[in-house]
Amino acid sequence: MNLAGAWGRALLVAVVAVAADQVVKALVLASLRTGESINVFYGIDITLVRNDGVAFGALGGGGPLILVLVLASVTLLLAYFARHARDRLLWLPVGAILGGAVGNLIDRLRIGKVIDFIDPIAWPAFNLADVFIVVGVAGFVLLILSEGAEASAAG
Template sequence: MRKETLFLFAIIVVILDQISKYLILSKIGINNKLVIFNWLHLTVTMNEGIVFGMFKGANLIFIFITLILLGFILLFYEKIPKGNSLIISFGLILGGGLGNLIDRLIHGAVIDFINFQIWPIFNLADAAITIGVILAIIKLWKE
């Protein structure tokens, strides 16, 4: 696996994330919801905090922290051996971080919309970050 795959995964995540948020905002609108199944709703919210809506009102701090974390990924990129599956993990994390950063810069909050009713509302960027972190933990645990 080529190291450039990291950026390919990141770009794909950002594109899918931003397109999904654009469509959700334009078709459903903020603070509205669409019931897909009993267990899945599309509920559009503007999350001014971080995970689970914690620490609302600190948008500039979150932007700064996100930039630092993304910078660490880019610095660490050079140290990832070619063919290492951490490339995919960090690509997902980078793409998810950029997707949510774009929201914070444009909207002042992150657009969340996936609502499984038993879990806090999230978006595709959040899912990519979570999957990337889980894959990285599994990879590092095995080594």
């Protein structure tokens, strides 16, 4: 794949991720008060949570440190992608991670906290942006590992 196509696809995935995340958060904000829950099915509620930490509530109260960590992580991701953008499907997890990060960044800049709402039993609440980030990181790692295995087999 050419470089422009890879960047374009990553950007498209990121835009779709941000849009989905922000639309669902707007619906939750319009429907619930902070702490209010709706049971979806056994073990999963929709609960409006305002999270000042990162994924799954980690680093709560981290403030500027969180912003620095997110920006550094996104910078490293984009630098890696700039060097390897032509690699097979790398655009897909990069777009998902970028979209998730931007979705949560919008919340931080707009209200100072991230809106979480997916609330399973025995696990901290999270949101759609977190899902994009986690799935994107898993895909990124799998692609990197598969490329390493292919290089070892070929070399």
